[in-house]
Amino acid sequence: MSTVVVYKSKYGSAKRYAEWIAEELGADLRNADETEVKDLAPYDTVIYGAGIYIGCIAGIALIANNFRQLKNKSVIVFTVGVTDPEEKRRTEDLLLKNFTPEMMKKIRVFHLRGALDYNKLGLVYKLMMKKEKIEEVDEVRKEELLPLFAYLDSPKTKTVAPILPAEGSTKIYDTPRLTIETRHVHLPNGKDRNYLFVQPVPAVCILPTDEEHVYLIRQYRAVINEYILEVPAGGMDHAGETPLQCAKRELAEEARFSAKEFVPRGHIYSTPGFCTEKLWLFEARGLNPCEDCARDEDEIIDVVQVKKNEVFGMIARGEIVDAKTIALLTRVLAKVNTD
Incomplete structure (x- = not known):
């Protein structure tokens, strides 16, 4: 499936989100100001992102005015604004103002929180934000994209039909x-x-970090009858649980930490030759002890502090052999000096 991510950005938030999406999907990235509808013809999926200004999605005419040429494609729009994505009334008003009913049936829309720096705003927007009592936001966060990534991973969005149980299964x-x-x-x-x-069930892996260290767990695995070093991890087996919610729970249960920030680090498939398991990866920053957190009865775990510059040496020597742990350590520490 070929995908293009098109963005129109005034203050930088929409561009940053677009870059993250393109990186995650291996998609092409285009500036809307340099894009015409004919440039979208080769793609199966078109993702358009832009800021919201006085109720209008910037540059949305590229999609709305050319909808008939795009309606056989998968079209996703992400908007960037300072309002809470959970405010359904505002989201519904936005859709009604920018799309026809026919478009709303076809286009999937996600609303993301944008950064807000009052010093960069013009007088009119600054007064509007202060009237609404909207606080400044230092930077956008990649975890805002998790619902969009989860939607893209759904079988409904695949160009290859999902494999279903056949007669004789x-x-x-x-x-x-x-x-x-x-x-x-x-x-x-x-x-x-x-x-x-x-x-x-899908699962999550979390790497707790501070400025100089990562924190692993030494856990007994009965199947191989060994203690091994791993990142905290666990399945999304609570009803309605999101990857982020699961990451917070597993970090507390296994490593006895809470964290101020969870940075998404993509996902991996553990053994795709026969297993559907998908593992969402997170880095946890701003750690605080959580001593009263309960563990499962079958979990025999000790937390181990490891210096960042020692990690790849431990992998090379076979001291860290768990595949998901090596994958997440590599995602987070690939640019760290290991000399």
Whole structure:
């Protein structure tokens, strides 16, 4: 699936979000001021992002005025503003003002919080913000994009039809946390094959950090009968839980920390040859002890402080062998000097 991310940015927030989206998806990135509808023709998915000014999405004419040429594509719009994304009334008013009912059925819209620096605002906008008692926001945060990334990962947004259980599929094991079954699959190349599908709930991994250290856990794993160093991690097995909510819970339960900031570090698939498990990655900053947090009875865990400049040496020597831990450490520390 080919994707382009188009942005129109006045103060920089929409551009920053667009850069993060393009990086995560491996998509092309374009400035709306240098883009015409003909430039969007080669793409299956068009993601447009811009700020909101007096109820209007900046530059949205590129999408709205050319909707008929885009309606066979997947179109996603993200807006950037200073209002709370959970204020549904304002969001609904915004949609009604910028899109026709036909467009609203087709276009998926996400509202993101933008940075707000009063020193950069003109007098009119400054007075409006103060009247609404809207506080300054130092910088945009990547975790705002998690609902958008989750939507893009949904089977409904894939260009290849999702693989569904076919006649003859056999369920071997079924619990709320894990399902195992065999399926007869029709592949994109026209071939048919039987596959084993191992389907655990999605999970999160969290790397707690401070200026000089990372914090791992030394945990006993009964399946391999060893203690190994890992990042805190766990499944999203609480009803309605988001990746961020799960990350906060698992950090408290396993590492006995709370954190002021959770920085999204993308995702990985643990073993895609037979397993659907998706792991959301986070870095936790601004740590505070949480000594009264409860652990599961089967978790035998000690927290281990490791200097950042020693991590890759430990990986090279085989002292850290857990794959998800190595992946997250690499995402966070790849630019840290390891000399």
